[in-house]
Amino acid sequence: MLDKLTDPALVRRWGGEIPVRHRYTPGLAGEAFFTALRDRGVLLGSRCEACEYIYVPCRLFCERCFAELTADTEVGPGGTLESFAIGYVDVEGEPLDEPVTVGLVMPDGADAVLFHFIVEQGEEPLEIGMRVEVVLRPPGERTASILDIVGFQPAAG
Amino acid sequence: MTSGVAIVGVGHSGFSPIVAGLSYKELMFEAAQRAYDDAGVHPRRDVDSFVCCSEDFLEGTSIFDEYVPDQLGAVQRPVQTVSGDGLFGVATAVMLIRSGVARVVAVEAHSKASDIGSLGGIELFAMDPVLNRPLGVSPLAVAGLEMNAYLERTGLTEEHCAMVVAKNRRNALDNPRAAYPADVGERQVAESSPLFWPLKELEVARRADGCVVLVLASGELAPELTEAPVWVLGCGWSSGSASLESRTWGEADFVRRAADMAYGQAGIDDPSEVVDLAEVDDTFAFKELEHLEALRLAQAGEIAEMLESGEVETDGELPVNASGGSLGQGHLFEAGGLARTMECVEQLRGEAGQRQVEAVDVAVAQSWRGVPTTSAAVVVLGTGEG
Numbered sequence: 199m200l201d202k203l204t205d206p207a208l209v210r211r212w213g214g215e216i217p218v219r220h221r222y223t224p225g226l227a228g229e230a231f232f233t234a235l236r237d238r239g240v241l242l243g244s245r246c247e248a249c250e251y252i253y254v255p256c257r258l259f260c261e262r263c264f265a266e267l268t269a270d271t272e273v274g275p276g277g278t279l280e281s282f283a284i285g286y287v288d289v290e291g292e293p294l295d296e297p298v299t300v301g302l303v304m305p306d307g308a309d310a311v312l313f314h315f316i317v318e319q320g321e322e323p324l325e326i327g328m329r330v331e332v333v334l335r336p337p338g339e340r341t342a343s344i345l346d347i348v349g350f351q352p353a354a355g
Numbered sequence: 356m357t358s359g360v361a362i363v364g365v366g367h368s369g370f371s372p373i374v375a376g377l378s379y380k381e382l383m384f385e386a387a388q389r390a391y392d393d394a395g396v397h398p399r400r401d402v403d404s405f406v407c408c409s410e411d412f413l414e415g416t417s418i419f420d421e422y423v424p425d426q427l428g429a430v431q432r433p434v435q436t437v438s439g440d441g442l443f444g445v446a447t448a449v450m451l452i453r454s455g456v457a458r459v460v461a462v463e464a465h466s467k468a469s470d471i472g473s474l475g476g477i478e479l480f481a482m483d484p485v486l487n488r489p490l491g492v493s494p495l496a497v498a499g500l501e502m503n504a505y506l507e508r509t510g511l512t513e514e515h516c517a518m519v520v521a522k523n524r525r526n527a528l529d530n531p532r533a534a535y536p537a538d539v540g541e542r543q544v545a546e547s548s549p550l551f552w553p554l555k556e557l558e559v560a561r562r563a564d565g566c567v568v569l570v571l572a573s574g575e576l577a578p579e580l581t582e583a584p585v586w587v588l589g590c591g592w593s594s595g596s597a598s599l600e601s602r603t604w605g606e607a608d609f610v611r612r613a614a615d616m617a618y619g620q621a622g623i624d625d626p627s628e629v630v631d632l633a634e635v636d637d638t639f640a641f642k643e644l645e646h647l648e649a650l651r652l653a654q655a656g657e658i659a660e661m662l663e664s665g666e667v668e669t670d671g672e673l674p675v676n677a678s679g680g681s682l683g684q685g686h687l688f689e690a691g692g693l694a695r696t697m698e699c700v701e702q703l704r705g706e707a708g709q710r711q712v713e714a715v716d717v718a719v720a721q722s723w724r725g726v727p728t729t730s731a732a733v734v735v736l737g738t739g740e741g
Contacts, residue, residue, distance in 0.1 A: 202376055203376035208376075209376045211470070216412075218480075220484070222484040255486065255600065280604060283551045283552060283553070284549065284552040285492055285493060285495070285496055285552075286548065286549050286552070287493055287495065287550050287551070289476060289478075289492070290473070291493070300492055300496045300500065302500055302599075302604060309601075310598075311599070311604070313486070313600065314490065315490065326507045343489060344490070345490075
């Protein structure tokens, strides 16, 4: 029989890393969404007629009824804040220098939400249900990425 | 009604913040030894099939299922790995037995979380790589957003979540295997560091090392193996949408569907009338409340009263996480569902010691795979065949 160690200093452990590299294909719907975002500055969605549900970002298929969809429905740029949360830690749990606010925003005309930063908050506290609007990078700085969206800010007025 | 399958043995190891010195294989061996001993079976002779539940990235090994047979006595035998919580393994075992493929099945899940050097990175890599990961925020954001949406919908408050933490950590004081027993005040919870407000540090279950092995047997064989078979009355599972964009926020609809599947098999119309004990996922404190509602054990409007009146305490009408839950026992990753099932088995056998709940005939265990997932499984267990 092997006795268990009682001195933690005697525990031996080997280090290891998994070097993982990947290239993710956004697909037909992803191309349409990111191209529309970069070139026209619009949020592109997909309508499922059967489900009466508008997805954003657009997608090739309905997850509710399995219908094939097209990317033809523009939504936003205004929207409603469905939830928000204020982050104080980074991915590994270390404190952030500055808190970061993220939110779920349902763009006008859509039934789905976008997960993104809430920026330029001003003095008013955030509230679920408040009006917000999308903030985009200037046209020349966009790269067809979700980061072409800077975030959402409380709507003026 | 019954599935014709019973749990005839349970065993565990670890349940400690760090199990230093033991490899994950040795943790599994120890839990398996205990489970086989409890069931009175030998793996090389009596167990027909083995199911493990694990996730490669958490193990730090690609194709991890290759590394599980030897420490379970499963070499040269049918073994399969389910990439999911242990309750999905229980579902697989029930199907193996009901289909006649096996008469005795061992189900295993473990956590060697203390070996993981980059848990945050692994969780970040569970986020959609194109839409969500580029933001570079902690996946705890998903929990914070869900908590805020849940509290908004139900009118429940951060104080109610703090009551869950206090209850579960206190319940863990009566559980000798719990990793994080403590007398924590609700104020301490409220004052703990915000991680992703409204989610705070003490509302998040802390990780632990541990392993659970269950032995399941067919209805014909179970009474020969044990005097106290615990019957699987129903077992259900469901996934919601992986997409943060199109999932349901503020309620666990996937838990509801998993529960309805399990209750349907058990012939239970109104679980709140029948269930004597619930062990539910409390990876985050608010999740316990959200899951109770999804399990149809409470209406959202009743939850505040249930917490305040003590109904969910160990001596209450519906004890919830008498074990201490994940907040008290430790977050065991894919072994969480099996830990809750083991607690239900011990309670149904009357072997739960100081935390024994009186008159338990039907118990429910539920699992959730954590952020950012929407996968859940539910098992309904009973002392009678149903």
